[in-house]
Amino acid sequence: MSERVLTPRNRGFLFLDAHPTGCARVVADMWDACPGPVAAPEGDGPVALVIGSSAGYGLAAVVAGLKRAGIRGVMVSFEKAPTERRTATAGWYRTAATADLARAAGRDLVFLNGDAFSDDLKDQVADIVERRFGGRVDHLVYSVAAPRRTDPDTGATYASVLKPVGAAHRTKTLVFDDQGSGEVREVETAPAEGDDVEQTVAVMGGADWERWVDRLAVRGLLAEGFSTAALSYIGSPLTSAIYRRGTIGAAKAHLEATARALDERLGKEVRGRAVTSVNGAAVTQSSTAIPGIALYTGLLRGVLGAAMVPPVDQLAALWDQLTGAAPLTVDDEGRVRLDSWELSDEVQAAVAARWEAATTGTVADLADLDWFRAEVRRLYGFSVPGVDYAAAVRTDVAWPSASAVS
Known part of the structure; x- marks a missing residue:
């Protein structure tokens, strides 16, 4: 057994x-914060797959699915195991904690660690669904963020990049010094070149999501009324040049086009x-x-x-x-919108005014730096009350x- 006193070390x-x-x-707190079900799930609960289940909104999808919908099924992520010199990744420990929650809730979840982009892992998931979950999948939530595919x-092999399209982009950004004080800097990001957009779309677009649906369909595993959602983000006009109008935005547009095509197809095939x-x-x-x-x-x-509004x-x-x-x-583009609280005109005007006024000298009064710093540390299990x-x-x-x- 390896025991250590751990202190945060970061770059x-x-x-x-x-x-x-x-x-x-962190996982237990997320569970406690999640609202309970509108009504108790009937029978064994729906069979769900969550692809990208160990962090961020994917983790929130698992915890909320367990508590709110009583899901069972297969959760997929890609994490590193502990070694003699290093701890495991945070997602490894969050997954272990989520498994404990599932057992306590009496829900059968299987957690797989591997490359979600590979067909071998897709077939492994399909085999488990056939053997263990009655040969049907009711829901698939796709939440994969990766640098390569x-x-x-x-x-x-394709590599995604974070770049604006058309011209270089200069923006304010926030960094913290060694004492934890916030500093506002301006950074310039060079524009996409060559096949940067195509490479990013190949990694972060809808190709792999569609491949998951295809693999399940070929195996006859899509339940009648099957539904699937890919988690996405649009964000503020303040960040749109590097995000929504950048290489990642091109990938998000491809994801949305994939959703529309899948929606039409699934509606015909399984009323999905x-x-x-x-x-x-x-x-x-x-x-x-x-x-x-x-x-x-x-x-x-x-x-x-x-x-x-927290992710869960x-x-x-x-x-x-x-x-x-x-x-x-x-909405008109076929998107479920859970971001209205962020993108209202009133909120965005207030944030824009603070953005314009933000300097190293003023940012502590304009932004909640203590909260942000603690949230970053909580991603790794530090600064947790x-x-x-x-x-x-x-x-x-x-x-x-x-x-x-269970």
Whole structure:
């Protein structure tokens, strides 16, 4: 057994280790915060797949699905195991904690660790659905954010980039110094060149999501009324040049086009639905890598405070729509909109005013830096209330066994 006293070591927003107890408490807190079901799920509960289940909105989809909808099924993520020198990734520890929650709730969840882009893993999931879950899938939530993808058909590997399209973009961004003080800087990002857009679309667009649906359909595993949602983000005009109008935005547009095509097809084949779910801003490991997003999110929190809607509440609302507890409501582009609290004219005007005024000298008064800094640390299990960080903690936590049935 490996036990260590863990202290946060980081390079900017990237932490080198994760705290198992802190990660487990984060999951427990998410469970406690999630609203309970509108009505008790009937029978064994719907069979669900969550692809990208260990972090951010994907993790919120699992926790909300368990508590709000009583799901069972297969959860997929890609995490690193602990070694003698390093802890496991935070998602590894969050997955172990989520498995404990599922067992306590009496729900049968299988957690797989592997490359969601591979056909081998898709077939492994399909085999488990056939053997263990009655040969049907009711819902699929797709929440994959990755830097690279290998196409199973061609063997080509694509890499996604965070770049504006057409011209370089200069924006404000937020960094923290060694003492944790916030500093506002201006950074310039070079424009996409060559096949940057196509590469990013190949990784972050809808190709792999559609491949998951295809694989399940070929195996005859789509239940009548099957629904699927890919989680997405639009965001503010303040960040649109690097996000919605950049390379990632091109991938999101492809994702939405994929949703419309899948929706038409599934409607004919199984009376099913496919949508993108546009969620609101949150501090995630992916979002902190995008220039300007950290500053924007801190300012948004400064405007809204506790009125920001956490991911688990948003995903509870999405599960209500997917399961029929509430009407499935989409905009003109076929998107479920869970971001209206963020993008109202009043909120965006207030954030824009603070953005213009934000400097290193003023940002502490305009943005909730303490909250943002704590949220980043919580991604790795640090700064979680109630955790004794002076105590040694076991780091060699096992991945949940697929053979354990609740």
